[in-house]
Structure formats: structure tokens, C-alpha cells
Amino acid sequence: MRHAVLFAFLLLLGKSACAAVAPEIDPHVPLGVVQQWIYNYRAKPDYAHVPAAVRVLFHSQTFKEPDNAGIYLGFIAGAIGSNAAKSEQLVDSFFPMPPEDEWVIVRAVAYSGLPDWRNLLRRIAPKMPGRRVMIDSYLNGTLPTLAEIPLEEQKPGMLDRMRSALTRNPFAKDDKKLDTKLTFASSQDLLDTLWGYYFATGSHVPIMRIVQMLPWSKSRDTVDKLTVGSMARYTLASYAVRDGSLREFLRSELPHQSEEVRGPLSEVIQAADTVQLGAVRRDAVAAVEELKTRGSDARRNLDFWGQVGVGAVALGCVSAAALGQVAVGVPCVIGGATSQGLLSFWERQQQ
Structure with a gap:
């Protein structure tokens, strides 16, 4: 049945990929069919049908919640950068689109990795x-491209912290600013987004x-990192189970990685080779519980947990939902982009 729906979907998209006029959207095409098509795309690139697939994503309101749309944003960015x-x-074939979704194209062009992406964005x-x-924020460098985003924020050194402490007015009122x-x-x-790319x-x-x-x-130092x-x-192991070339690539990279990477990468490869994803899930949930119970390695005190606040609960929710642990005794008050986006996408591919 799935293949019949996919075939009908491809017939629907019958016009040339980069035609100036975007193909019509059949509202009956389920998002799951497009998701399956995206997942299989790298094995058999189908550039001709990218515009219509993207328009189905727009029609399905996939980008209504930007934090949950990373996988589709990454796919569009990769498609733009691939040719x-x-x-x-x-890019022209994506128009017209709902005005509220235009941010997707702006960011996808900036994330595409094209050498000439700035001129494309200007045009x-x-x-x-x-x-x-x-657009101006990307062009002037205020907003970073995907390649420019650092893994983590650089922590100030000892001298920087001392200088800040000595020069700061102790009576000045702290103005809390939004950290963007x-x-x-x-x-x-x-x-x-990386997986989509x-x-x-x-x-x-x-x-x-x-x-x-x-x-x-x-890591037992910060909630976000864990x-x-x-x-x-988990996602590396999950996709490597079904993607032999990815599994072999990870294996080939193992000898070239640092010691801190080799340990968890070995676990990923072992889990993928033996299809033991449950062990990866259990370990992640146990790490969440340990962090909640014992606190940070760096600061095991009440001040730390006062700063973390619902972040610890959020971590439990994200890990529980994303890793498939329905009942871990955690009151899930907020969700996570990864659990709602990437893992739901991955689970769709198992059906």
C-alpha cells in the first residue's frame, strides 16, 4: 500500500523539478509518504521532485513550530547546496509560499553551504x-551559518573572570538579556538539522x-550537553542499524578520533552491529536519573539546582519521550525539539 501511495505521489509531482511554476499540491498526500521519501533520498537522489515535496511540507504546516522543523530545514538546505x-x-520553484514560512527559505539558503549563498540570498x-x-542579519554575519555555529560557547578563562569581578560595579543592577x-x-x-542535511x-x-x-x-556537568x-x-546508532554505509563510515573513523570520542563511538557501532538500541536507551535514561539525583559533577549544591530549575525536568521529558520510555516517573512539563522532530521522524521509518 505504501508503495502505491508513493507512486501516486511521484506521479502528482510530475513536472520538472525546477519549473518556475510549482506543481499542484494534492491535500491527500500524507506527510508520512514525504518523510519516507526524504529518508530514502540519499540512496537515490530525486532532485526533480524536491520542489513539490517541499510544497507538501508547507501545505502540511510542518514549519508551524520552528523548533520541531529542523530535520526538514536541513533537508531543504542540503538540497539547495547539493547542486x-x-x-x-x-529556490525559485518554492514560491509562492505562506509568508509565515519564508524564514525557512532564508535559513536554508544560509545553511546550504553554497560558496555564493550570500548573492543567492540577495537575489x-x-x-x-x-x-x-x-536576511540582513545573515548577510552581515549577525546570524551564523550552519558551519559557523560552534559546538558550545567558549567559557571565560580564569583571568577573564577575575577581570570581570574586579571591574564590575557591585551595586549595579543586572539587566537580564535574552541569550540568542x-x-x-x-x-x-x-x-x-544536521540529520536532514x-x-x-x-x-x-x-x-x-x-x-x-x-x-x-x-557529561554530568550540564543538562543541555547530556x-x-x-x-x-542514540540517533547515530538508530540510523546506522539500517544504513550499512553509515555503519562502515563510523567504523573507519574510530581509529582517528580522540579518546573521549572513541568510547561512545564504539558503543554506537556495537549497538548498531548487534541491533541493541535498548541498551543505548536504558543508559541514557539512567544518566538522566543520575543527574537529577546527584546533581552536577562541577556544582553539587542547591544553588546549581536553583539555576537549572525545570531544565532537569525537561531533560527527563526529552529523554523519556525521545528514547521511547513512556513511564519513568517524570512530570513532563515541556517538550524537546529532538523528541518531537527527529525521533518521531525516525520512528515513522520503522513502520
């Missing part, structure tokens, strides 16, 4: 006058970025 000669034609800017601020700095350690949806290109560049997050799965690291380890 520089036709990139502008491809399509007139189509999106409502996104002028966002992007890092992989603090933004779970970026992990989704991999699905579109088969490139190992995003995979290597994910591999660098693996030591965080052993969450992202655990999801990086």
Missing part, C-alpha cells in the same frame, strides 16, 4: 520583503559534527 548550478532555480530577497531583518547565541550544546533542533546529500560532514557531540553523552549528547549517540 550549485541549479540552486537558484530550485531572492525581493520575494520576501517581510524577512528583510533576518546559537550553539549545538544548547539547541537540540540543530541536531535534527545528511538525508539530502549523503555527506559525512554533518555526521562528523554529530560524532563530535558524543562525549556529551557522558540531552544533546544522548540524542546524538
